[in-house]
Amino acid sequence: GAGVxxxxxYKVAKRGQDVALRCDPISGHVSLFWxxxxxxxxxxxxxxxxxxxxxxxxxxxxxxxxAERPEGSVSTLKIQRTQQEDSAVYLCASxxxxxxxxxxxxxxxxxxxx
Amino acid sequence: DQQVKQNxxxxxVQEGRxxxxxxxxxxxxFDYFLWYKxxxxxxxxxxxxxxxxxxxxxxxxxxxxxxKSAKHLSxxxxxxxxxxxxxxxxxxxxxxxxxxxxVFGQGTRLTINP
Numbered sequence: 001g002a003g004v005x006x007x008x009x010y011k012v013a014k015r016g017q018d019v020a021l022r023c024d025p026i027s028g029h030v031s032l033f034w035x036x037x038x039x040x041x042x043x044x045x046x047x048x049x050x051x052x053x054x055x056x057x058x059x060x061x062x063x064x065x066x067a068e069r070p071e072g073s074v075s076t077l078k079i080q081r082t083q084q085e086d087s088a089v090y091l092c093a094s095x096x097x098x099x100x101x102x103x104x105x106x107x108x109x110x111x112x113x114x
Numbered sequence: 115d116q117q118v119k120q121n122x123x124x125x126x127v128q129e130g131r132x133x134x135x136x137x138x139x140x141x142x143x144f145d146y147f148l149w150y151k152x153x154x155x156x157x158x159x160x161x162x163x164x165x166x167x168x169x170x171x172x173x174x175x176x177x178x179x180x181x182k183s184a185k186h187l188s189x190x191x192x193x194x195x196x197x198x199x200x201x202x203x204x205x206x207x208x209x210x211x212x213x214x215x216x217v218f219g220q221g222t223r224l225t226i227n228p
Binding site: 056 | 118120148150155156157158159160161163203205214215216217218219220221
């Protein structure tokens with residue numbers, strides 16, 4: 001597609017529920033990133049893929065967070081047993097290569113845990 | 115530990131005047147800096163970047179200045195237009211953080227008044 005596509009746009013989850021957030025990057029983009037943006041804050045790095053390899057997951061806040069990109073294109077961010085502090089906008093971005101290209105963000109998924 | 119700081123949460127500028135957005139960083143290992151613009155309900159959009167080997171980069175109405183000794187960068191928009199009203203994030207990357215990861219500031223909300 002022309003841009004980075006994320007679904008769903010909005011998700012309301014009950015505390016303790018598992019959620020899965022999907023990211024469809026720009027076709028051919030090697031690098032894929034997930035960021036978490038809390039209200040009034042800047043995006044914070046969660047994890048990075050180069051093709052199907054997860055090269056950096058240092059930003060994942062707990063072992064309840066898991067990301068995959070099995071075929072090197074679509075990626076899923078899964079959050080198990082959601083907590084209220086997980087409420088945020090989850091942004092996906094893709095890039096053809098180096099971060100110096102200024103990677104392209106999707107519109108995000110707004111997760112609200114109630 | 116906020117490594118990238120935008121100390122002004124908001125800025126209001128008259129149309130046609132210059133807008134100056136500021137950003138400070140603490141990590142001297144950062145070697146690439148970017149500015150992103152964000153409209154409500156959209157993902158951040160890459161605006162302009164600068165390498166640490168330069169002190170200025172210009173692109174149309176947008177100019178980014180880097181002062182490495184002060185660990186400070188700024189974005190100048192001139193002349194400011196109503197469509198420039200958005201939240202602006204500065205971001206930094208460097209090998210110490212992992213070359214593909216960006217560290218964002220908290221953002222500055224710019225409002226251009228007609």
